[in-house]
Amino acid sequence: MKFKQSIKTLFIAGALLGAATSQAAEVEVLHYWTSGGEAKSVAELKKMMEAKGIAWKDFAVAGGGGENAMTALKARVMAGSAPTAAQIKGPSIQEWGQEGVLANIDSAAAEGQWDASLPKVVSAVMKYKGHYVAAPVNVHRVNWLWVNPEVLKKAGAKVPTNWDEFFAAAEKIKNAGMIAVAHGGQPWQDATVFESVALGVGGADFYKKAFVQLDQATLTSPTMVKAFDTLGKIKTYIDKDAAGRDWNLATAMVINGKAGMQFMGDWAKGEFTAAGKKPGTDFLCLAAPGTDKAFTFNIDSMAMFKVKGDEQQKAQLTLASRIMSPEFQEVFNLNKGSIPARAGVSRAKFDSCATRSMDDMDASSKNGGLVPSWAHGMAMMSATQGAMVDVIAKFMNSNMSSQDAVRALAKAAKTK
Known part of the structure; x- marks a missing residue:
């Protein structure tokens, strides 16, 4: 009886754990921001996501100016286990779009009024066939x-x-x-x-x-x-x-x-x-x-990959919205040395190099x-x-x- 009860208890615990795991909102983010100033910036985004009750799974790949990260990303996508988001930029976003693996994040863009907040030269890079598939982090x-x-x-x-x-x-x-x-x-x-x-x-x-x-x-x-x-x-x-x-x-x-x-x-x-x-x-x-x-x-951006499950998709849209928030754009770019991609971010805390860059x-x-x-x-x-x-x-x-x-x-x- 004790053995059967133990099995039953373990089964119930396992079922509850499985349910919690399937419902837990999490974002896995592949990036190559690993040096001092960059790492501080990523830590801020992690904090913002955790404040929203979303777990952060870091997938940092150092070196190669992003080449190593892209090699890792290709392996993951080919294996059918793409991360929530990956640091990709420029024409490479279009290349991934052609593969049919990027997520449509128009709802986050509409809510955050991205078209009005981004220069056209920037927003054009973030779209594939007219739909937002990536969120810009900065302009270098x-x-x-x-x-x-x-x-x-x-x-x-x-x-x-x-x-x-x-x-x-x-x-x-x-x-x-x-x-x-x-x-x-x-x-x-x-x-x-x-x-x-x-x-x-x-x-x-x-x-x-x-x-x-x-x-x-x-x-x-x-x-x-x-x-x-x-x-x-x-x-x-x-x-x-x-x-x-x-x-x-x-x-x-x-x-x-x-x-x-x-x-x-x-x-x-x-x-x-x-x-x-x-x-x-x-x-x-x-x-x-x-x-x-x-x-x-040089625009750093987070391209969003197709993920399964309502909770994961909601977490992905939250990630996109947080990236484009004036708060994150300010703190990220203060740490990174770049300037915000979006309009409406205060210049007050930016130094002379950054304001010159803006001008x-x-x-x-x-x-x-x-x-x-x-x-x-x-x-x-x-x-x-x-x-x-x-x-x-x-x-x-x-x-x-x-x-x-x-x-x-x-x-x-x-x-x-």
């Missing part, structure tokens, strides 16, 4: 140059405003026994530098023809050769230990005064902020040489200088981008000539 500016003013002072160099002044400063920093350009020798970081170089050398119209329209004449032009020549010169000011270094470790070199400058998007500012550094005093945020009238944008985005959207970051997946399909990134990486890690690099880049642009 990629074409920044981060500078440690104390390193410049020690080297007797001045703040650079063009390429000639940049190389003059780099030479003085090098001669003073410090590293001129902090860099992580990873393919996506190589492409990040080259993107700003090409924009600075050729201008916004050249950039759009080359990296948005993939125009062969532009890709093989003397201007593109000059862009590679400039990148080759920058390479001479990078230390020999750069291979494989993560971007935030390169940023730490600037923060700690071991290096003078770094080309990196404004997520780098999150690292300066996390280290207690102040813009204008401890570090400078400058548009990369020749790019002060332009703005390369420059507004100005560049009017003067034609607002361009998508191809290095960060905003301008072209992933296969084409990958082929072009490989060319840049090969150039950075070999004695490849600028002319050969240009020919290889034009060939890569034809990759489908």
Whole structure:
């Protein structure tokens, strides 16, 4: 009798546990926000979800500028167990939409009036066939140059405003026994530098023809050769230990005064902020040489995947709504170094780098200088981008000539 009663008790307990498990609202979020400032931002979103009674299952995949995360995502989707949401951006959202695996979140968008709150350039990226399938988290500016003013002072160099002044400063920093350009020798970081170089050398119209329209004449032009020549010169000011270094470790070199400058998007500012550094005093945020009238944008977003069950679908819509809330957009971007994707977020707590970014985005959207970051997946399909990134990486890690690099880049642009 005791045995039968124990079995009955276990059966009832198991049934109750099963019911609780099936009803428990949970979101599983795949992302690659793992550095200091980024991790703080994710923690805030987790808190907001838990305050709504929704459990947070973290699926963080570090490294590779998101490449590792995308590999993990593909494996999960192929196995039929997609997460609730995944950090995806640009044309990749359309690619996933074509696979028929993204969820329609129009109801959250309608309730939150997303169409009225987002610039059209942003909302267009978040939709597939006219329906919202992703929520934008922020807008990053990629074409920044981060500078440690104390390193410049020690080297007797001045703040650079063009390429000639940049190389003059780099030479003085090098001669003073410090590293001129902090860099992580990873393919996506190589492409990040080259993107700003090409924009600075050729201008916004050249950039759009080359990296948005993939125009062969532009890709093989003397201007593109000059862009590679400039990148080759920058390479001479990078230390020999750069291979494989993560971007935030390169940023730490600037923060700690071991290096003078770094080309990196404004997520780098999150690292300066996390280290207690102040813009204008401890570090400078400058548009990369020749790019002060332009703005390369990189939008982080959470694409929503089809999930089963009413509770999970409701939790997913809550996640989308929380991401787009002014409260989260403020705290996330304060930590991350980026600017809010949506309108109506107070500027009061944002520093001078962020408010400059806001102003420059507004100005560049009017003067034609607002361009998508191809290095960060905003301008072209992933296969084409990958082929072009490989060319840049090969150039950075070999004695490849600028002319050969240009020919290889034009060939890569034809990759489908």
